[in-house]
Amino acid sequence: MVTPADGAASSRRDRKKRQTRDALSRAAVRLAAEHGAEHVTVDAISEAADVSTRTFFNYFASKDEAITGHDPTIGAEFRERVVTAPADLPPLEAIRRALDGVIAHVEDDREQWILRMTVIERSPSLLPRLLSASAADECALAHVIADRTGTSVETDSYPSVVAAVTGAVARVAVTHWATSDRPKPLHTTVDEVFDMLSVGLVAPTRPRRRR
Amino acid sequence: MVTPADGAASSRRDRKKRQTRDALSRAAVRLAAEHGAEHVTVDAISEAADVSTRTFFNYFASKDEAITGHDPTIGAEFRERVVTAPADLPPLEAIRRALDGVIAHVEDDREQWILRMTVIERSPSLLPRLLSASAADECALAHVIADRTGTSVETDSYPSVVAAVTGAVARVAVTHWATSDRPKPLHTTVDEVFDMLSVGLVAPTRPRRRR
DNA sequence: CGCAAGGTTGCAGGGTCTGCAACATTGCAG
DNA sequence: CTGCAATGTTGCAGACCCTGCAACCTTGCG
Known part of the structure; x- marks a missing residue:
């Protein structure tokens, strides 16, 4: 290991690199929005x-990639959290908790993410790119889930399903959060969509009481 | 219902067009596989x-696009089926049944799809393209779901979640079906992943056997 | 036959992305 | 301070992707 890849401890070189990368990404998003x-x-x-x-x-x-601004660090951190989650947690719950870290990152950069999402909404061809960024992550997640549940990625579809589905709902949550006029915290939105999953995606009960 | 506009209203011109399109798509997949x-x-x-x-x-x-070979006809047919499904069916079930049509199309072209999937597996950058093809479909599906459930795509995340999730599991099902050595019928694989959804993605019970 | 519609092709040109080799900067001794 | 090695930056050539345009050819039809 040459570099202690983790955040703070960095030389001037590393800081400059991060700086350049940020400048490029921000310029890309700003110009795309304009x-x-x-x-x-x-x-x-x-x-x-x-x-x-x-x-x-x-x-x-x-x-x-510059516009969608995929940061491989975040995916790795997320997976690490899933791996180290208590073994008795159901997979869905382990993933939801691990997402807290990602959520923090995204909310830290709220403005940037909102810009990103509006850009993507106006240029649907970018959406796939955003997904592509997470495709590798998704595959890795599938293996982690397989480990946790004693299943196999090759023979069982369960791990891949969980990885694909959680990726999908995470995307929906971020999109809704970013494009909503009066946004709830991202955390809340994520909880909502995960609750939908855990009850089997039944239609929201709107009995005769409202609307 | 196989190729509606094909035989009937096709002049020699139209036939030649279809022919050229097929030749291009097949050549693309074959060369990519090679x-x-x-x-x-x-x-x-x-x-x-x-x-x-x-x-x-x-x-x-x-x-x-030539390699992934997206056919917009299929998506439209699928949505039509969802719309006309009995109103008392839960959304997930309506979608699963509507998928029967798509499944038939895919199994009709089994060889071609298997090739496609192996190509995509070896070139992950194509996966997003495949999804991009269905991104528009997914959005349309969200609106259909909103109609069926009396929700709104703008204010509720439910319709988007259902659309995104079913799209995700469909992709997983096709991938598993196409890359499995000893494939069950696609229909079976699709049923399995939808069952996982409807039970809230609980981990398959490993210690003791059940189901 | 002759015309119109529409498919096919070549060409010019802008944009994306990569390999390569030269140059500049940084970090680290000595 | 002074070299040295590692690493980042840049220009350039070049392959490839994709599009608009204009010319050409085929098809359909009177």
Whole structure:
């Protein structure tokens, strides 16, 4: 291990890298929000972040990645939390609790995420990219779930189902949270969608009392 | 109901178009399976289908689209089935039944789909493209669900959750079906994953046997 | 036959992304 | 302070993706 990948303990180099990466990502989101994602060129983003076009690609594999701003750190941290959750927790509950960490990250960067989501909403072609970012994470999560439940990713569909489903509801929660005019805390929204899952997605009971 | 507009109102022109489209799509999948998706150029695909590169783009908006081969007809048919399902069915059940139509289509083209899935598995960047194809479908499905349950896509997360989750499990089911050595019918796999949903994704009971 | 509709093609051109080699900066001794 | 090695940055060439445009050819139909 060359670098202590974890946050604070970093040299000036590492700090500058993080700084450049942030600048690029922010420029990408801002420009995309201003002009629409498909009218923003990598040149423009690099220009705004004051680095060369070539350098852009040292940080992000594609333009879309800069806009969706996938941070692999978060996924790893999340999985770590699932692994270390008490073994007697049901998988869904373990995942929901592990999501608290991710939620904190997202709420820390609230403005940025809201911008991101509006951009994505206006350029649906980006949505897949956002998912693609989490595709690897999802696969890893499936293996973690398999471990926890003594199942196999190859022979049982259960782990993959749980991974895919929780990924899907997390996305919905963030979207609703970001696009809602009067937002509840993200935490609340996430709890709501997980509750829907655990009761088997029955239709919301709106008996004769309201509406 | 197989290929409605095909035989009837098709002039030679229409037949040739369909033919070219199929040739391109098949060539794309075959070449991708042979050499890996990212090593296949549009030129090669067009060459194999014996049309010019420019013509390729008259049929598919992108290389990925040719490989994933999204057919908008299927999504529309599926939604139609959900809409016309008996109103007293729970949403999940209505969707599961409506999927029978899609399942038939996929099993009709079994070989092609298996190839597709192996290609996608080896080139994860394609997965998002496959989902992107269904992103619009998913949104439409959310509205259908909202109608059935008297909820609203804007204020309630329920419809979006159901749409996202069923999309996710459908994808898992097809993947498992296509990559399994000894495949059960797709229908069975779909039933299994939907059962997992309706019991709230509890872990399969491992210690003692049940079900 | 002749015309109109529509499919096919080549070409120009802008955008994305990668490999490579040179240059600049940083961190670390000595 | 001074080299040295590691690492980040940049320009450049080049392959590929994709689009608009105009010309060409085929088909359908009177």
